[in-house]
Amino acid sequence: MSFPDPAKRRLGLAAAAAVMAVAVAGSAAAQSMVVRSTGPSAAKYPTGAKLKSTDRLTLVSGDKVVLMQAGKTRTLSGPGTFGANAPIQTSQSMSGTVTRMLAKGPTMRSRGGFSRGPGDVAPVEARAPNLWLLDYREAGTFCVADPATLMLWRPNMEGDTALEIATADKKATVALVDGANFRKWPTDTMPVQYGVDYRLSGGGLAAPVTVRFTAVDHTPDTPEESIDMLMTKGCSPQLNRLVDALSESEAG
Template identity: 80%
Template sequence: MSFPDMSMRRLGLTAAAAIMAVAFAGTAAAQSMVVRSTGPSAGKYPTGTKLKSTDKLALVAGDKVVLMQAGKTRTLSGPGTFGATGQIQANQTMGATVTRMLSTGPTMRSRGGFSRGAESDAPVNVRAPNVWLLDYRENGTFCVVDPTTLMLWRPNMEGDTALEIESAGKKATVAIVDGANFRKWPTDTLPVQYGVDYRLSGAGLAKPVTVRFTAMGTVPDTVEGSVDILMAKGCSPQLNRLVDAMSESEAAGG
């Protein structure tokens, strides 16, 4: 075999290896995870299910499944049969939304990106602008990144209000003044303890809310990692908040 022939063969093998590497990476990245499942088939595709690229989802009328793939969401609505993976267009809004929702940096004690009018008109539909803010309207388990900086959040900024917090016979009152929708958890009088129920009342709540804290630990570098931990620890309110924000970005920007 001549020298040019050997060189061409090496180039061919290198190119083939590169193609295989790209194909393998694409296959790995193409895996999807169910992050929300509602409707008659919810039990068939529960939240947290990992799907291979060859899997199919058979949905009936009323089904809605939200898949997460490569940090983006894809919403499937029944009836119909769908592949577990699909082309999801790049969406700058999605990336910005994920960054904002999972940021653990300092939180501005302001309107959180929402207009005063919008909050006043439909406060029930207003979502906290970050996963680590404690929306005191939400029952359930809450994953805490840093208990010393835990912030309470309300959906509007109008009027003075007082939130009553009670746990194990101890009580604390948190005042939120007109023009603010953030307030620090009262760590001095009622420190955050894990695995303990806290009863929240007042502050416009129609009925008391019960919250239980669990330690989040280090926040993963990827949205998939964060979703996995939120699922594993049962922090459903935060998971739902993140999925809602991602789904809205998906609908707005594709």
């Protein structure tokens, strides 16, 4: 009776393991995640839901679902039935907009991500160019990457204005000067605290906004990791900002 060569047997096992690993990785990569869901079927396909490659989404009129897979997004609009794993025809690399959005340090360009000529009007829906900039128009929970370098951001840089920040027991005022749409959070007089409500008023706001901070253990490197983290921590304004950037990358 002959026995298989031990070296060949080990080689065969290694090859089988490699094939299995590729199959598992392919299966994981094929999984899609719902990153935005609006319309009548939103409860059926909630934000954060993970979809298998065999799943199908049935949408009615008014539905819009944004799926993310391997760092790319696909927008589905109802009515219709769609496969969760259809090919996504977008660039394999992140767009410049998404790269700036995920940068570790806020990219503080003089015009905050857009440029205008003399007499041009600022876009009403201008978006902060980085996840870690606090757009103080946006109420809700904000994930803070580094409390020491937290920056406030406004879309309109024309005119001097003052933003008042208040907690239950203290107040601080931040001056935003003409020509600038960035200003550092006043850490000396109003240190960043987690789980505390900050009421922001003035500064061009139509009505006061309440913001609450939560800590980030580490800043993610990829859109998938970022979206997972923002969903887990409930940082909806930043999540919406990132999904918008990804969707623009898809449209481009």
